Amino acid sequence: MREICQRAGANVAAINYHFGDKESLYRAVLENALEEMIAEYPPDYGLPKDPTAEDRLYAFVHSFLLRVLTGSKRTWLMRMMTREMVEPTSALDRLVETVQKPLFRILHGIVSELCGVEAPPEVVLACAQAVVAQCLFYKQAEHVITRMGHRVPKSPVEIEGLARQITAFSLGGIRARAVMR
C-alpha cells in the first residue's frame, strides 16, 4: 500500500479513506481494468456480417487470445486474473458473474450450433470448455512453455495464427464428439 500510494502521489491513508481497505481497492482496480479490456476486444471482434458459426468461433477465440496474450501495458491484469482463478479472493465471485458468465454463454451458443441440436448438453459443455482451455493455456502456462524452449505468441500475426490453429483443432474435436454416439 505504501508503494502504491507513493507511485500514485497519494497518502497511504487515502486508500482507507476512499475504499475502506486494501481488498476493496484491489477489487475496484480489477473490475475496472477488466471492463476496459473486454470493451477493447469484444467477443465479436472483427466479425463480418452474416457470419457462419465457424466465423463466430474464430472471432471468439481470436478476441480471447488478444485479451490474454497481447503484450500491452495490461499484462498485470491477466496475471491477476489467473491468480484469482487459482486462488480466489473476494473479487472472483463478482468477476465471474459480470464477465465470465456472459462471455461463456456466447461461446456455448456457438458451440451448441456447431454440435447440432441433437447433441447431448454435457458434450456441448465439454467442447466449449475445451476451447476456453486452449485459449487460457498459453497465458497460464506461459513461463513453462518458454522454459521448454517453445514460443508463446505475442505479435498480432502470431496470435492470428494461433487463433486459426485453435479454431481448426476445436472444429475437428467438436465434429468428432458430435458424431460419435
Place this chain on the structure above:
Amino acid sequence: MREICQRAGANVAAINYHFGDKESLYRAVLENALEEMIAEYPPDYGLPKDPTAEDRLYAFVHSFLLRVLTGSKRTWLMRMMTREMVEPTSALDRLVETVQKPLFRILHGIVSELCGVEAPPEVVLACAQAVVAQCLFYKQAEHVITRMGHRVPKSPVEIEGLARQITAFSLGGIRARAVMR
C-alpha cells in the same frame, strides 16, 4: 515458518539449520511431492500390452487427470504447481527440467505418431499443447467452473469419463489439423 515448524513439532531455527532458508525448504518439499505423485500415476498408467497410439494418448490423458484432479491429500501440490506456473519462483526451472520436459516428450511422441510423419512440426507441437491445455484446465479454472454452476470431475469414474472426452475431442482435433494443408 512458525506454523510449519509448530505442526512438524520442530523449532523454527530447524528450517535455517537444515535447508538454509525458507525457499530451499519449499523447493525440497515441492520436488519430493511431485516425484511421489508421478510415481503413483505414471504416464502409461493402466496401459494394455501392444497399445495403439490412441490407447497411449488415453493413458497419458487419464494419468494426467488423475494426478491433477484426484482429491487425495495432495490437493495442495497442484495448487502450488499452478501457482508456480503462473508466478514462478526459483523452484520452477528444476521442475520443468526433471518433470515436465520428460512428460511432454512422451506426449509429443504419441501425437507425432497420430499426426503422421509428414505433418509439420509446429502442428504436432500445437496439438500436443492442446491436449495439455485441456488436462490442466479443470484444475486451473476449478473455482471458476464451480462458480459457473458446472461440475469439476473428482471421483475416479468421473475422471475416466473426462479422460475419454478429452481423448476423443483431441483425436478429432489432431485429425482435422493433420488433414488440412
Place this chain on the structure above:
DNA sequence: GATTGTTTCATACATGTGATTGAATCATTC
C-alpha cells in the same frame, strides 16, 4: 567419562504490513 561435532531450542532482531488517528488543509455554502 571427557571431548568433539551435531542438532535443537528459546529468544531476539530488523523489517514489512495494513490499519488508524487527529491535526491540518482545502472546498463549498451561507
Place this chain on the structure above:
DNA sequence: GAATGATTCAATCACATGTATGAAACAATC
C-alpha cells in the same frame, strides 16, 4: 469571511515475517 464538510497528511500502532544467535541437549568417538 466564517462555518461546515470533505480530503490529505505525517505519525503511530499492533502484529506478522524471515532470519540470526548463543546456550543447551544430544550423539559418537577415543
